[in-house]
Amino acid sequence: MLLLVTPSPPASPSSGLPDPEKVVQDMTGVCTKDPVCSTLVGMFDNAAWAPIVASAVVIVxxxxxxxxxxxxxxxxITRLVLRTAAKSSISRRFRKGAATDSIDALLHERRKQRAETMGSVLKHIAxxxxxxxxxLTVLDRLxxxxxxxxxxxxxxxxxxxxxxxxxVKDFIAGMFMLLEDQYGVGDVIDAGAAIGTVEAVTLRVTRLRDADGRVWYVRNGTITRIGNESQGWSRAxxxxxxxxxxxxxxxxxxxEHLAEELWADPELRESKIVEQPQVFGxxxxxDSSVVFRITAKTLPNEQAEVARELRIRVKTTLDDAGIPMVAG
Known part of the structure; x- marks a missing residue:
């Protein structure tokens, strides 16, 4: 029985590497389909090397x-950020005292920080x-x-x-938190897991410091509700x-006279109180006492200081009038 064996062709020394001729043919085919590249080829008088040069020019x-x-x-994006930061969203009904200038400054700074953060994210996405x-387009050209x-x-x-x-959940929650301006650096918030002052806000975590000085790192995706004590105004x-x-x-x-005197105090009116204090009756x-309540609308985080000043003045006023205070 006679076996005929056909010898296999010798292996190419460039086996496993793309054939240069085929690459040139493919690039020529891609170039002919592109009006810009084909125009450049025509400018080079359809020379053999024209498709390669034209493709390189198109890639550049x-x-x-x-x-x-x-x-x-x-x-x-930068222009949009500046325009967003310049807009004023404070309500006209709170513009009744000199302290509202501080509220305007705080809101403007918060708006600016939020806009800059979102601008940075949008720039990275773009x-x-x-x-x-x-x-991908260059790879397709090659x-x-x-x-x-x-x-x-x-x-x-x-x-x-x-x-x-x-x-991903943390990042999405952080994006919506920034867009909706739920809180910012310096705000006192109740995040459920911790209560404290916000020291840093990122798209992933929020850093809080509580009253004991303990630092909390709360992932944005785990925050289901926020209580913000520092947004807009507070109440003492x-x-x-x-x-x-x-x-x-x-x-x-x-x-009521005490409330009027407090409102007339220039130091408090300029830096702490937003509206005239009111006596709710x-x-x-x-069984042993009648309880009156005095309230005052203040700048964010100033309610404790205004409340202390109110207690001092109430005690002094009632002592001067001979009206004793009793335990509630």
């Missing part, structure tokens, strides 16, 4: 255009989208198949998404218990 144009678009996008699209790359990136993204669900109130047989009308008149009745 793509890169330059990507950086120009990135620069324009960043300028537009850079990734524009430069990523440019890279006849490098991008379908497997996109498939791999998609699979990797799904895997990372499953492994980093909590991280003082309960005044007097003897049950005291003259109710006289006590109320004294407290009899707030509570007990």
């Amino acid at each position: 144009l793509i890169v330059v255009l990507a950086f120009v678009l990135r620069k324009v996008a960043h300028k537009m 850079s990734i989208v524009i430069l990523g699209t440019a890279v 006849t490098i198949p991008i379908a497997p790359l996109l498939t791999s990136v998609g699979i990797l993204g799904v895997a990372i998404g499953f492994g980093a669900q909590e991280l 109130y003082v309960d005044v218990p007097v003897a049950y047989d005291s003259d109710i009308v006289s006590v109320r008149v004294l407290l 009899v707030e509570q009745l007990s």
